[in-house]
Amino acid sequence: MARATRSDNWGFPRWGGYGSSREAARVRICDRHGCEEKGDCPAPKSPNSPDRWYFCQEHAAEYNRGWNYFEGLTAEEAAAREADETRTANGYAQSKHNAWAGPGDGSRSRDEMRALELFELDPDASFDEVRSAWRKLAKECHPDVRPGDADAAKRFQAIQAAYDVLRVAEEERTWKPTA
Numbered sequence: 001m002a003r004a005t006r007s008d009n010w011g012f013p014r015w016g017g018y019g020s021s022r023e024a025a026r027v028r029i030c031d032r033h034g035c036e037e038k039g040d041c042p043a044p045k046s047p048n049s050p051d052r053w054y055f056c057q058e059h060a061a062e063y064n065r066g067w068n069y070f071e072g073l074t075a076e077e078a079a080a081r082e083a084d085e086t087r088t089a090n091g092y093a094q095s096k097h098n099a100w101a102g103p104g105d106g107s108r109s110r111d112e113m114r115a116l117e118l119f120e121l122d123p124d125a126s127f128d129e130v131r132s133a134w135r136k137l138a139k140e141c142h143p144d145v146r147p148g149d150a151d152a153a154k155r156f157q158a159i160q161a162a163y164d165v166l167r168v169a170e171e172e173r174t175w176k177p178t179a
Contacts, residue, residue: 028040031055035056035059037058037059039054039055040054041060043067116130118158119134119162127166130166134162141156141159
């Protein structure tokens with residue numbers, strides 16, 4: 001059985017943190033000639049190469065401003081390569097995994113979306129667009145304009161209900177307490 005040895009390190013931060021070692025941390029210096037800053041920003045040495053430069057933030061920004069991915073290629077080769085790479089990156093253009101949800105930013109309820117469909121507006125329509133569409137449809141279907149037309153009366157009631165839904169939602173969104 002091994003005998004325990006005595007240590008003056010009881011785990012207190014004054015004597016050393018838990019699991020800390022006494023070795024110095026390695027710091028990479030910027031690869032730019034003459035710079036003594038910490039080089040923690042990797043940058044590619046050439047296209048399709050795993051080799052990297054390690055610059056400080058200032059020199060990495062300077063390097064990126066001057067970087068030409070298509071350097072050494074003719075204009076036709078550069079266009080063909082860009083077309084080939086963007087053709088396979090179409091999943092990044094729009095999040096396809098959220099396409100089932102439809103348009104809009106998700107801030108509108110299902111009732112609001114139905115009301116916007118009735119007015120034939122985009123899900124991101126402003127309330128001014130809603131108001132103008134409501135006025136236009138209300139003028140077309142108003143019972144005073146079409147007396148005795150039951151379908152127009154039903155459509156007018158639906159338009160009014162849809163407008164009320166959107167008006168209340170807009171008031172809730174823009175409500176501010178009185179001072």
